[in-house]
Amino acid sequence: EAQVTQNPRYLITVTGKKLTVTCSQNMNHEYMSWYRQDPGLGLRQIYYSMNVEVTDKGDVPEGYKVSRKEKRNFPLILESPSPNQTSLYFCASSLGGPRTDTQYFGPGTRLTVL
């Protein structure tokens, strides 16, 4: 089944403890992206990647890192999480980019930083 998977789905952690949220897609998509969703703010793009080894900042990249070593994986890294990073995170992918191809979203990861 074609899908975008994220792990973990739920995570509670403490300030400063490094964490990684994984994202994987099995559709051979070139474009991948991370978003955070907060009440009253909609979705905001964190980072995106047009291809392997190519990543670009979105609207809110501060406090996050990403890597794209393989086409299928696009992990989101929080080196030193803070409470203001408590949010619902979505990973998404599309074949050639959302301009031309449908963007498929993962199920979301609910992160709480205490």
Added chain:
Amino acid sequence: AQTVTQSQPEMSVQEAETVTLSCTYDTSESDYYLFWYKQPPSRQMILVIRQEAYKQQNATENRFSVNFQKAAKSFSLKISDSQLGDAAMYFCALMNRDDKIIFGKGTRLHILP
């Protein structure tokens, strides 16, 4: 800077009626793309419709259609024959040629049986 504004935080419509969700945007680009995404209670984000700015014709997908007014920078979504399954959060989004995407804050749509 690009912005997307959805001025209606919540709306309600009677089942089988028609509803229009509004979206205005601002960009300095001439080549851009606009989207409407749906997020039902399951939280799964789903693309509803996409519009290329250079196309005059309004995009349509079954019961969903847009009214794209480029000069006014307006991109409203019309849902015809509303169904209970249309109840969701709807997000308008803008993407320029740099592949960065900006979302509005969303409109929660309630369908009244």
